[in-house]
Amino acid sequence: MSTVSRSRPLAVSGAGQDVLELLLIEDDPGDAFLVEEFLEESELDVRMTVAQSLADARRLLISEASGPQCVLADLSLPDGSGLDMLREVLTMAPRAAVLVLTGLNDAHVGVSAVAAGAQDYLVKQDVDAPLLARAIRYALERKRADESERQLVEARILSQENARLERGLLPVPLIEDENLRHHARYQPGRERALLGGDFYDTVQTEDGAIHVVIGDVSGHGADEASLGVRLRMAWRTLVLAGLTGEKLLDTLDTVLALERWSDEIFTTLCMVTIDPSRRTALMYRAGHPRPLLFTESGVDALPDDRCGPALGLIPGVGWPMTTIELGESWGLMLYTDGLIEGYAGEGSERLDTEGLVTLTRQILGRGMTGGEMIDTLVAEVEALNQGVLTDDLAILMLGRGSAT
Structure with a gap:
């Protein structure tokens, strides 16, 4: 194996890169010498390594x-040839542009x-x-284009899968009123994540009462998201079975x-x-922010x-109840x-x-209500934060009359 280093300005990969790293896989010393000579004559700034x-x-x-960044491969070697050899090279150098040398x-x-x-x-x-x-220039540009297309396809597939999973995992409110x-x-906090550890749900029972819940599993990740979904489904099942208040x-x-999976995992929760x-409404809070x-x-x-x-911290503890006077026109934001x-x-x-x-008062002063108010609120919270919020975020708003 030999290495050739040269110092002319790079004319293929754009500003910011110094030397093009090129691997030549060639068992014929004469052909390897010719490639080296051709590169010497070209405008490319190349550091070439030869594998025999x-x-x-x-x-x-x-x-x-x-x-x-680039591989030149002769597909007729003593220990490998043809498309089987190419597939191995592509597997070993997935980010490199590959050029094949043939007779x-x-x-x-x-x-x-x-x-x-x-x-x-x-x-x-x-x-x-x-x-x-x-x-070589063409191969590098095509590799970049192929990589961009691959990322676009992956993003499209991920988006479709996320939408499908979201329909299955995020709740549909059961409200007849x-x-x-x-x-x-x-809004999950993890990049490209579908769900975080936050959860919410709304259910109307046969007696006409409306039950809402919002919760937050401690930590971040797929395990927390899974636990959040399980707790939400358990809550909905228990509500439909008739459990309320402290029993629930x-x-x-x-x-x-x-x-x-750990005694350190806890969950804050607000239930109304x-x-x-x-x-009127009855509210229970387990270590959760005030609505x-x-x-x-x-x-x-x-x-x-x-x-x-919060749930999971003190076995057998009670949770106090708060009575909320709503009046004729009201809105609750959990x-x-x-x-x-x-x-x-x-x-x-x-x-x-x-x-x-x-911040909410300011937005209401501009005449915004409902979903528009929530979207504006999130956008302005992120603007104050000077960037996207890193923690998971869930908002549930229920209203009646002209207050919201």
Whole structure:
């Protein structure tokens, strides 16, 4: 194996790159010398390494962390040949542009090689310096285009799968009361993730009561997302079975203890039952942020004086109940702490509940309500945070009358 280093300006990969790393897999010293001479005559700034066998190439590609940007491969080697050899090269150098070298009688092999994944092929007897330089440029650009297309296809498939999973995992509210308005937003904090550990649900029972819940599993990741879905489904099942209040929370606490993988995992939760009259509600909070109450006179956070610990922390503990006077026209907005734990502008100050109330009042003052208000609220919270929120975020809003 030999290495050739040169220092002319690079004319193929654009500004910011210094040297093109090229691996030549060629067992004929004469052909390797010709390739070296052609590169010397070209405008390319190349550091070329020659592997005289497939085994040499394998050792090189395994030992180098970054690998070459381009591979020139003769498909007729003593220890490897044809498309089987090409497939191994493509596997060993997945980020490299691959050019195949063939003889006059093997041009059909070159065509098959391109169909199998190579960027181009060259007939040895026809190669000169300009053709080689042009072919390398073309191969690099085609590799970039192929990679971009692959990423687009992956993103499209991921988007389709996410939409399919979302339909199955995010809840459809069970509400028969046409006088109620329901809005929900969900935004996982992990990049390209579908679900986080936050969850919410809304169910109307046979007696006409409306039950809403929002929760947040501690931690971030697929396991937390899975646990959140299981807790939501357990909550819905228990509500439909007739459980309410502390009995329901006690059972959910037991479910969490059985389903979690560590004693350190806990879940904050806020649960509200709206009376069939729609004028009062009962609320239980387990370590969860205070909901916002919208009335004809404005918006404010509910009192912070009655809140129990998060689920999974203290076995057998009770959770106090709060009665909420709703009136004729009202709105309730439940949310997870991802909405209030971002920064409130420059510095280290967090938005917190008070900042959320102030921001919501400003948005309401512009005449926005419902889904438009929620979308604007999230956008402005992110603007204050100077970037997308890193924590999972869920918002559930239920309203009646003109207050929201």
